[in-house]
Amino acid sequence: MYHEQIDLWKNLLYSGLKDDGYPWDWTSIGTTKNSDQQLTAKIVGKSEGVWAGEALVTTLGRIAGFTKAESLIKNGEKFKSGSTLVSLTGLSRELLALERPFLNLAAYVSGIATKTHQFAKLIKEACPNRTPRLTLTRKTLPSYRDVAIYGVLAGGGFPHRVSLSGGILIKENHVAAAGGISNAIKGAQAVAPHGLKIEIEVRSEQELKEALNAGAEGVLLDNFSPSQIRSALKVINKNQHNIFVEVSGGLTESNISDYAIEGVDVLSVGALTHSVKAVDLSLLVQE
Numbered sequence: 001m002y003h004e005q006i007d008l009w010k011n012l013l014y015s016g017l018k019d020d021g022y023p024w025d026w027t028s029i030g031t032t033k034n035s036d037q038q039l040t041a042k043i044v045g046k047s048e049g050v051w052a053g054e055a056l057v058t059t060l061g062r063i064a065g066f067t068k069a070e071s072l073i074k075n076g077e078k079f080k081s082g083s084t085l086v087s088l089t090g091l092s093r094e095l096l097a098l099e100r101p102f103l104n105l106a107a108y109v110s111g112i113a114t115k116t117h118q119f120a121k122l123i124k125e126a127c128p129n130r131t132p133r134l135t136l137t138r139k140t141l142p143s144y145r146d147v148a149i150y151g152v153l154a155g156g157g158f159p160h161r162v163s164l165s166g167g168i169l170i171k172e173n174h175v176a177a178a179g180g181i182s183n184a185i186k187g188a189q190a191v192a193p194h195g196l197k198i199e200i201e202v203r204s205e206q207e208l209k210e211a212l213n214a215g216a217e218g219v220l221l222d223n224f225s226p227s228q229i230r231s232a233l234k235v236i237n238k239n240q241h242n243i244f245v246e247v248s249g250g251l252t253e254s255n256i257s258d259y260a261i262e263g264v265d266v267l268s269v270g271a272l273t274h275s276v277k278a279v280d281l282s283l284l285v286q287e
Contacts, residue, residue: 008146009059009105016101025097032092038067039095040286043086043103045079049279052076052113052154053106057086060102065094075154076113085281099283107278109151115276116155119256119269126260132267135160137248139274148273160268168192169220170200181207185214199246208232212241220268223249226258233263 054075061069068089073079088095120134134157140148149159161167170184178184181200188198199218202208205228211219212235221232229247236243246266247259259267 005055005150006059006062008150009056010062012105012143012147013056013059013063013098013101016104017097020097020100022097025093028093028096032096035091035093037092038089039092040068041088041095041283042084042286043088043106043281043283045081045083045085046280046282048078048080049110049114050076050078050117050155051085052109052151053086055150056102056106056109060088060098063094063098066090076117076156078117081280088283095285103281103283104278105147107281108276109147109154110281111276111278112148112151112273113155114279116152116157116272118253119272120156122253122256123260123267126257127262130262132247132260132264133158134272135266135268136272137268137270137274139270152272155272157272160266168196168198170198171220172201172203172222175200181210182214185211185216189215197244199244205232205235208235212236212239212243216243218244218246220246220248226261229259229261229264233261237263 051071051073052075054071057069057071060066066088068087070087072085072087073083079085116134123134124131136148136152136157137160138145145162149162152159161169168188170188175181175184178187181202185198185200192198197217198215199220200211200216201220201222202211203222208219208221219232219236221229224232224247233245236245244265245263246268247264248268248270251259251267251269252271256267256269
């Protein structure tokens with residue numbers, strides 16, 4: 001897993017260099033003494049947040065031209081504005097060229113960690129005895145799914161399905177394609193690997209009852225109100241179904257505490273990734 005993380009960040013950093021036309025960085029070429037000049041720099045937080053850049057810093061240290069790349073805080077640690085987060089030493093042109101790709105990635109993934117930490121704290125405070133898992137959804141940008149998962153983990157959350165093959169989640173369009181809830185569940189049961197549970201999205205108590213009767217092993221209560229969730233949990237308990245319960249749809253920082261209900265296993269939140277605000281970071285060369 002460690003080497004896969006290094007490859008992930010390295011590929012993204014190199015992609016950033018390619019986008020920037022690194023070989024013809026006339027500004028850095030013209031303002032540095034020679035190609036062998038070394039610079040020392042630090043990265044500081046210009047806003048508060050939760051750090052998720054450890055693997056990215058380690059990756060930078062593996063790139064030719066860098067003699068030092070040290071993360072001064074660990075993933076998941078909070079930092080304040082003005083805090084020094086990273087210490088760097090490397091060839092001047094490489095360091096200057098990688099400044100923007102590095103900061104963009106570190107700010108984005110740490111923004112996800114910061115948002116996740118805020119949600120996780122609210123959920124824990126609202127439901128301390130049996131805290132539901134906080135997960136991201138599949139609302140991630142292509143090629144940035146693993147970055148998003150990394151940030152959520154650093155912030156105290158969990159992955160959802162890492163890919164379509166990582167779980168079975170029958171949603172409304174699958175139900176429509178199959179011709180109904182019962183048909184959809186039976187069809188999934190016929191092809192599913194034995195280790196995967198059959199989860200299905202339901203939009204009403206009637207659909208929930210149909211899913212339970214068809215043998216669902218998990219249900220996603222989509223856009224249910226807190227009172228509707230409590231009513232749904234009573235239906236599940238009354239029928240003595242040992243299933244896991246996921247809640248999703250419209251979950252925000254202002255209402256997440258209302259949905260942290262005992263009996264709910266998973267709270268999946270698209271806002272962890274689809275509208276995250278990056279933290280503010282700056283790289284400063286030491287003169």
